[in-house]
Amino acid sequence: MDAVQNGQSFTVTRDGHQIGELIPLRRRRRFVPRSEFAAMSRTASDVSLEAFRSDQDATAEQETDDPYAR
Structure with missing residues (x-):
């Protein structure tokens, strides 16, 4: 993990694959x-x-709703 943290990469194999x-x-x-x-x-x-x-x-809400008026 130290090697990976320092930038090294590894290939993981199983049975040579x-x-x-x-x-x-x-x-x-x-x-x-x-x-x-x-x-x-x-x-x-x-x-x-x-x-x-x-x-x-075109995308912004044009109404100035008061959030406390609900």
Whole structure:
């Protein structure tokens, strides 16, 4: 388990046949470096602000219900 925790992977066999893999879990990043974000942004498609707002208006509740009035 220490080896797996340190990034090593293992193939599990039974009678010489591969039946599984023991691999370390990926750790979720909490931070994306600015350079990586900038690189991804360069290839992203343009967003139409008008279409975005229209989509929001179509899906958001338009009524301002008072949650305490029920």
